[in-house]
Amino acid sequence: MSTQASTAQPSYLVDTGTRKGLMAWLTTTDHKRIGLLYLYAMLTFFFVAVGIGFVMRLVQLTTFQHLITARTYNALFTVHGVIMIFLFVVPGIPAVFGNFFLPILIGAKDVSFPRLNLLSWYVFMAGAIFAVLSLFTGGGAPDTGWTFYAPFSLKTGTNVSLAVFAAFVLGFSSMLTGINFITTIHRLRAPGMKWFRMPLMCWALYSTAWIQLLATPIVAITLVLVILERFFGIGIFDPAKGGDPLLYQHLFWIYSHPAVYIMILPAMGVITEIIPTFAKRPIFGYKAIAFSSMSIAGVGSLVWAHHMFTSGLSSLSVMLFSLLTMIVAVPSAIKVFNWVSTLYKGSIDFQPPLLFALTFIFLFCIGGLTGVMQGALAINVHIHDTYFIVGHFHYVMFGGTGMALFAGLLYWFPKMWGRMYSRKAIYASWFPMFIGFNMLYFGMMILGMMGMPRRYYVHLPQFHFMHVVATVGSWFLVLGLLMFFGTLIYAMFKGEKAEDNPWGGVTLEWTIPSPPPQENFEEIPTITQGPYHFVQQEGKS
Amino acid sequence: MSEHVEQASEHAAEHPGYGTFIKVWVALVVLTGCLVGMSLVSQTYAVWGLLTLTPLKAGLVFYFFMHLRYEGPLFKVVVLVTLGTLLIFFALLFSDVAFR
Amino acid sequence: MSGHLHRDDFGSRLGMWLFLVTEMVLFGGLFIAYSYMRYRYPGEFHHGGSELNVTLGVINTVVLLTSSLTVVLAIVAVQRAEKRRAMTFLGTTLVLGLTFLVIKSFEWGAKFHHGLYPNSPHLATLPPGEQVFFGLYFTMTGLHGLHVVAGLSVLGVMLWWVATDRIRQDRYIHLENGGLYWHLVDVIWIFLLPLFYLAA
Numbered sequence: 001m002s003t004q005a006s007t008a009q010p011s012y013l014v015d016t017g018t019r020k021g022l023m024a025w026l027t028t029t030d031h032k033r034i035g036l037l038y039l040y041a042m043l044t045f046f047f048v049a050v051g052i053g054f055v056m057r058l059v060q061l062t063t064f065q066h067l068i069t070a071r072t073y074n075a076l077f078t079v080h081g082v083i084m085i086f087l088f089v090v091p092g093i094p095a096v097f098g099n100f101f102l103p104i105l106i107g108a109k110d111v112s113f114p115r116l117n118l119l120s121w122y123v124f125m126a127g128a129i130f131a132v133l134s135l136f137t138g139g140g141a142p143d144t145g146w147t148f149y150a151p152f153s154l155k156t157g158t159n160v161s162l163a164v165f166a167a168f169v170l171g172f173s174s175m176l177t178g179i180n181f182i183t184t185i186h187r188l189r190a191p192g193m194k195w196f197r198m199p200l201m202c203w204a205l206y207s208t209a210w211i212q213l214l215a216t217p218i219v220a221i222t223l224v225l226v227i228l229e230r231f232f233g234i235g236i237f238d239p240a241k242g243g244d245p246l247l248y249q250h251l252f253w254i255y256s257h258p259a260v261y262i263m264i265l266p267a268m269g270v271i272t273e274i275i276p277t278f279a280k281r282p283i284f285g286y287k288a289i290a291f292s293s294m295s296i297a298g299v300g301s302l303v304w305a306h307h308m309f310t311s312g313l314s315s316l317s318v319m320l321f322s323l324l325t326m327i328v329a330v331p332s333a334i335k336v337f338n339w340v341s342t343l344y345k346g347s348i349d350f351q352p353p354l355l356f357a358l359t360f361i362f363l364f365c366i367g368g369l370t371g372v373m374q375g376a377l378a379i380n381v382h383i384h385d386t387y388f389i390v391g392h393f394h395y396v397m398f399g400g401t402g403m404a405l406f407a408g409l410l411y412w413f414p415k416m417w418g419r420m421y422s423r424k425a426i427y428a429s430w431f432p433m434f435i436g437f438n439m440l441y442f443g444m445m446i447l448g449m450m451g452m453p454r455r456y457y458v459h460l461p462q463f464h465f466m467h468v469v470a471t472v473g474s475w476f477l478v479l480g481l482l483m484f485f486g487t488l489i490y491a492m493f494k495g496e497k498a499e500d501n502p503w504g505g506v507t508l509e510w511t512i513p514s515p516p517p518q519e520n521f522e523e524i525p526t527i528t529q530g531p532y533h534f535v536q537q538e539g540k541s
Numbered sequence: 542m543s544e545h546v547e548q549a550s551e552h553a554a555e556h557p558g559y560g561t562f563i564k565v566w567v568a569l570v571v572l573t574g575c576l577v578g579m580s581l582v583s584q585t586y587a588v589w590g591l592l593t594l595t596p597l598k599a600g601l602v603f604y605f606f607m608h609l610r611y612e613g614p615l616f617k618v619v620v621l622v623t624l625g626t627l628l629i630f631f632a633l634l635f636s637d638v639a640f641r
Numbered sequence: 642m643s644g645h646l647h648r649d650d651f652g653s654r655l656g657m658w659l660f661l662v663t664e665m666v667l668f669g670g671l672f673i674a675y676s677y678m679r680y681r682y683p684g685e686f687h688h689g690g691s692e693l694n695v696t697l698g699v700i701n702t703v704v705l706l707t708s709s710l711t712v713v714l715a716i717v718a719v720q721r722a723e724k725r726r727a728m729t730f731l732g733t734t735l736v737l738g739l740t741f742l743v744i745k746s747f748e749w750g751a752k753f754h755h756g757l758y759p760n761s762p763h764l765a766t767l768p769p770g771e772q773v774f775f776g777l778y779f780t781m782t783g784l785h786g787l788h789v790v791a792g793l794s795v796l797g798v799m800l801w802w803v804a805t806d807r808i809r810q811d812r813y814i815h816l817e818n819g820g821l822y823w824h825l826v827d828v829i830w831i832f833l834l835p836l837f838y839l840a841a
Contacts, residue, residue, distance in 0.1 A: 112656065113656060175660075175663050179656055179659040179660055180656075182655075183656045183659065187651070187652040187655070213662050213663055215666075216666075217664070217667035217669075218666060218669070218670040220667060221667050221671055224784075225674075228780060232759040234780055235769075235772045236674060236776050240769075241765075241776070242682065242685075242769025242771075243678075243769075243773055243776070247674060247677055254670075
C-alpha cells in the first residue's frame with residue numbers, strides 16, 4: 001500500500017498554476033486547500049473566543065465587579081457565543097474535514113461544485129468580518145447573548161443588526177456547503193462505492209448537510225425579520241404592535257436546536273473513522289450507525305421547544321417536546337454502544353487520536369446524559385438558565401465537537417501536511433486539558449445545581465469557592481490548548497516526514513500519498529468491499 | 542458514473558411539446574378563477590379554496606413546469622421531504638399555539 | 642479548473658433543487674409565522690385583507706403564471722433548436738416580470754399613500770393584529786419582490802446566453818435551472834395570493 005508514493009502528480013501543497021503563494025491559495029478550487037483555508041481561519045477565531053472566555057473566568061475570580069464593566073461582560077459572553085457557535089463549532093468539522101476528506105473517502109477528485117465551494121469560503125469570511133465589525137461599529141458590541149432574544153434584541157442600542165446580518169451570511173455559507181456535499185455524495189462516488197460501502201464519516205456529513213438545508217433557512221428568515229424590525233418596525237416580534245416574542249423563540253430554536261446536531265453529527269463521524277483504525281476491527285453495526293445518523297438528523301429537528309419550557313408554552317406542547325427530547329438520546333446511545341463494541345476484543349493500538357476519541361466518548365456521555373436530565377420537565381424548570389446549562393452545553397460542544405475536531409486533527413495530520421507530530425508532547429498536553437476541562441465545566445454544573453444563574457457578572461459569596469475552582473480549571477485548559485496547538489504548529493513546519501499510512505487505516509485516504517496529490521487519485525479506484533476491511537494478520541502483527 | 546449516464550439519457554428521452562404546457566397554463570388560470578369565485582361566496586369557502594386549490598396549483602407548477610414529472614424519483618423525494626419537514630414544524634408549533 | 646472535464650447535468654439540477662429546498666424553507670418560515678399570527682388574530686387579519694386590492698392581486702397572478710409558461714416554452718424551443726422563438730419567449734417572460742413589479746409598486750404606493758406602511762403613525766392607531774398583518778404583508782410581498790428581481794436578472798443573463806449560443810440544443814442546463822428558480826418564485830406567489838388577498 002505504501003509503495004504508491006512515487007506518483008506523477010505533485011502534492012496539493014505545491015503551486016503548479018500561474019499564481020504563486022497566497023494568491024494561489026485564495027483562488028484555489030481544490031477542496032483540500034479550501035479545507036485548510038477554513039481551518040486556519042477558524043482556529044484564529046477559536047483562539048479569540050478562548051481569550052474572551054478566559055477573561056470572563058477571570059472576572060468571576062472575585063465576588064465584586066473588577067477588571068471590566070457589567071456592560072462589557074454582557075458583550076463578552078455574546079461575542080464568545082457568536083464566534084464559537086457561528087464561526088467555529090457549526091462550520092468546524094464539515095468545512096474542514098468534510099471538505100478535505102469527503103471527496104477522498106468516496107474516491108472522487110473534488111466536490112461537485114468546486115467554484116461554489118470557494119465561494120462558500122468567501123461568504124464565510126464575509127460573515128466573519130461582519131461579525132468582527134459589529135463589535136466596533138454602531139452602538140458597540142451586541143449585548144443580547146448569542147440567541148438574540150426578542151424583544152430585547154429589537155430595542156437594545158448596541159449593534160445587533162450587523163451581528164445578526166453576520167449570522168445570516170454565515171448561514172448562507174453553511175447552506176452552500178450542504179448543497180455541495182449532498183450533490184457530491186449522490187453523484188461522485190467511485191465505481192462500486194455503494195451507499196453502504198461509504199465510510200461512516202460520509203453518512204454523518206450527508207445527514208448534517210440535510211439539516212443544514214432544512215433548518216438554516218428558518219433562522220435566516222428569523223434574523224431577517226429581526227433586522228426589518230429594527231429598521232422598519234414591522235412588529236412581528238414586538239408585543240407593543242401585536243407581535244409575539246415567543247414566535248421568535250420558536251423560529252430561532254427550530255434552527256438552533258438542529259444546529260446542535262449539525263455540530264455533533266460530523267464529530268461522531270470522525271470518531272467512527274478513528275475507532276476501527278486503532279482497534280483494527282471493522283466497525284460494529286455499520287448500518288445501525290448509518291441509520292442512527294439519519295434518525296438523529298430527523299428526530300433532532302423536532303425537539304426545539306425544550307429550550308423554551310419555562311417560556312409559557314402549552315402543557316401539551318411541553319410534554320410532547322419532553323418526550324421527543326428523550327427519544328433523540330436513543331440513536332446517540334446506539335452510536336456509543338457501537339464504538340465501545342468495536343473496541344471490545346480489538347487489537348488496540350494506543351495512539352494520540354484514539355486517546356482523544358476516547359476522551360470524546362467520555363465527555364460526550366456526560367454532556368448527553370445531562371441533556372436527557374434537562375429533558376425531564378421538573379429538573380428543567382429548576383436548572384433553567386443556570387450554570388448547569390452552561391456546563392452541559394460546553395460538555396457537548398467542546399467536549400464533543402471540540403475534542404472530535406482535535407482527534408480528527410491528530411488522526412489526519414500526517415495525511416494533511418505529510419508530517420508527524422511529537423506523540424509525547426500531545427500526551428503531555430492532554431493532561432492539563434482534560435483536568436482543566438472537567439474542573440471548569442463540571443464546576444459550572446455544580447454551580448448551576450446550587451442556583452447560580454448564567455450571564456451574571458458578579459456572584460454571591462456562597463458560590464465563590466466553585467467559581468474559583470472553575471477559573472483555575474480554565475487556566476489548565478488554556479495551558480493544554482496552547483501545548484496542543486504549539487505541538488501541531490511546530491510539527492507543521494519541522495515535523496519528520498510522515499508515512500503514507502502511519503496508523504494502518506484501510507479507508508481510501510490511506511491508499512494515497514501524504515500529502516495527497518492534486519487530483520487525489522492517479523486513477524479513480526474501483527471499490528469491491530465495505531470500508532473497514534482489516535486484513536487478518538494486521539491485527540496480529 | 543454509469544448511473545449518471547443512465548439518468549441523463551433518461552431525461553433526454555422524452556421532451557414534452559408546447560401543447561402540454563399550454564394546457565397546464567389554462568388549468569392554472571381556471572383554478573385561479575375558481576379560487577377568486579370561492580372567495581367571493583364566503584370566508585369559509587375562501588379558506589377551503591386556500592387549502593385545496595392552492596396546493597393543487599402549486600403541484601401543477603412543480604409537476605409540469607418544473608419537470609418533476611420527467612425526473613427520476615430522487616427529486617420527488619427531495620421535494621416531499623422538504624414539504625413534510627415544513628408540515629411537521631407547523632404541526633409541532635401549533636401543539637403550542639393552539640393549546641396555550 | 643479540473644473537474645469540468647465531464648459534465649453532470651443531473652448533478653447541476655440536483656444542486657439547483659437543493660437550493661430551491663432552502664428557498665422553500667425560507668418562505669416556509671414566513672408562512673409558519675403567518676399562520677401563527679393569523680390564528681391569534683383571525684378578525685384583524687380579515688379586516689386587513691379586505692383593504693387589499695383583489696383585482697390587482699389576481700392580475701398579477703395571471704401575469705406571473707403566464708411568465709412561467711413562457712419560460713418553460715423557451716426550454717422547449719431551445720430543445721428544438723428554435724433560437725428566435727426561444728428568445729421571444731424569454732423576452733416575454735422578462736416583460737411580464739417587469740409588469741408584475743410595476744403593478745406591485747402601484748399597489749404599495751397606494752398603501753403608502755393611505756398611510757399604511759410599517760411604523761406609520763396611521764398604522765399605530767389600528768388594532769395590534771392589523772399592524773402585524775401589514776407587517777407580514779410588506780415583509781412577504783417585499784421579499785417575494787426581491788426574488789422576482791433576482792429571477793429577472795438571472796433570466797436576463799439566460800436571454801443573453803441564448804442569443805450568443807452559450808445555451809443551445811445540446812447544452813441548456815443553465816436555462817433549465819434559471820427556469821426552476823423562476824417557477825419557484827411563481828409558486829410562492831400562488832400561495833401569497835389567497836393568504837393575503839382572498840382568504841384573509
